[in-house]
Amino acid sequence: MADMLPPVLLVGCGNMGGAMLDGWLKEGLAPSFIIDRHRPSVPAPHHLVRSADEVPDSFHPGMIVLATKPQKVDAVMSAIAPFALRAPVLSVLAGRRSGDLADRLTDALPAGSPMPVVIRAMPNTPSSIGQGMSVCYALPAATPTQRALCTRLLRAVGDVAWIDHEDQMDVVTAISGSGPAYVFLLAELLEETGVAQGLPPALARQIARQTVAGAGALMIQGGMDAATLRRNVTSPGGTTQQALEVLMAPDAWPAALATAVRAAARRSRELSGASPVS
Numbered sequence: 694m695a696d697m698l699p700p701v702l703l704v705g706c707g708n709m710g711g712a713m714l715d716g717w718l719k720e721g722l723a724p725s726f727i728i729d730r731h732r733p734s735v736p737a738p739h740h741l742v743r744s745a746d747e748v749p750d751s752f753h754p755g756m757i758v759l760a761t762k763p764q765k766v767d768a769v770m771s772a773i774a775p776f777a778l779r780a781p782v783l784s785v786l787a788g789r790r791s792g793d794l795a796d797r798l799t800d801a802l803p804a805g806s807p808m809p810v811v812i813r814a815m816p817n818t819p820s821s822i823g824q825g826m827s828v829c830y831a832l833p834a835a836t837p838t839q840r841a842l843c844t845r846l847l848r849a850v851g852d853v854a855w856i857d858h859e860d861q862m863d864v865v866t867a868i869s870g871s872g873p874a875y876v877f878l879l880a881e882l883l884e885e886t887g888v889a890q891g892l893p894p895a896l897a898r899q900i901a902r903q904t905v906a907g908a909g910a911l912m913i914q915g916g917m918d919a920a921t922l923r924r925n926v927t928s929p930g931g932t933t934q935q936a937l938e939v940l941m942a943p944d945a946w947p948a949a950l951a952t953a954v955r956a957a958a959r960r961s962r963e964l965s966g967a968s969p970v971s
């Protein structure tokens with residue numbers, strides 16, 4: 694029990710909340726409450742409830758984790774606010790600023806209550822297999838103990854980094870939060886291209902998936918930088934060079950990825966309610 698992760702009050706258990714929960718369950722999580730009317734079940738000794746009103750007052754979470762869609766969180770603020778006086782709140786919501794969330798929780802509490810502590814994190818779905826990447830930000834009100842608790846929970850599902858400027862969270866979201874989707878798209882496109890160019894579908898799928906997985910694993914386990922690994926595949930005058938001359942043309946992948954990341958970061962800023970900048 695001593696090494697278990699602390700109990701969480703998880704608000705929203707869809708793709709991202711579910712990915713973190715899967716990771717925490719594998720590590721060993723103290724009995725927790727999960728609020729989500731669409732989740733069919735959670736394993737004992739954890740409790741699944743449909744709304745925050747069903748969480749007993751006697752429950753003392755170590756951390757409250759907000760993982761609803763950014764637009765849905767306001768509906769739960771008043772029900773979870775009392776718990777936010779007992780435990781820090783970790784929000785994984787894209788865009789929503791920590792100060793804004795803390796203000797909304799404060800508005801839902803009796804006048805004179807202390808201000809709840811909100812820590813923001815941007816995880817990603819590989820957290821479900823312990824291969825996530827989470828980037829965290831906390832306002833100065835968060836204590837070192839609260840930050841350490843946040844690191845512990847997210848370290849249990851992958852790598853963790855901290856930033857000192859909340860504005861950086863928009864670009865982080867566009868790279869590591871959304872990034873698994875870009876990689877999955879690469880696998881989809883490789884598979885489709887293989888089929889279009891005559892490979893049996895099962896073989897196209899196998900080679901696309903294992904190539905993406907193997908390249909990622911090699912990069913992490915080998916510790917070499919991505920550019921070196923790329924050059925190691927590229928024989929002068931060989932096949933890869935022909936492909937990379939297409940992909941690395943300034944108006945091809947470099948431009949497409951820069952534009953894509955800017956678009957995602959802009960959307961993150963929009964979700965915060967801030968006026969969009971380029």
Ligand SMILES: NC(=O)C1=CN([C@@H]2O[C@H](COP(=O)(O)OP(=O)(O)OC[C@H]3O[C@@H](n4cnc5c(N)ncnc54)[C@H](O)[C@@H]3O)[C@@H](O)[C@H]2O)C=CC1
Pocket residue numbers: 704705706707708709710711728729730731732744760761762763765768769785786787788815816817818870871
């Ligand atoms: N999907 C991803 O890869 C990532 C998502 N995020 C963030 O995580 C949050 C959730 O995203 P997803 O999991 O993709 O969405 P999702 O739609 O899969 O999950 C949201 C869950 O919240 C539940 N929910 C809605 N209202 C609720 C309420 N009042 N009380 C309790 N639960 C409620 C829904 O039933 C749903 O299961 C978003 O804010 C998103 O920005 C962050 C990083 C990566």
Ligand SMILES: O=C(O)[C@@H]1CCC=N1
Pocket residue numbers: 787866870871
């Ligand atoms: O698409 C989204 O808005 C969320 C945030 C990062 C990944 N999924």
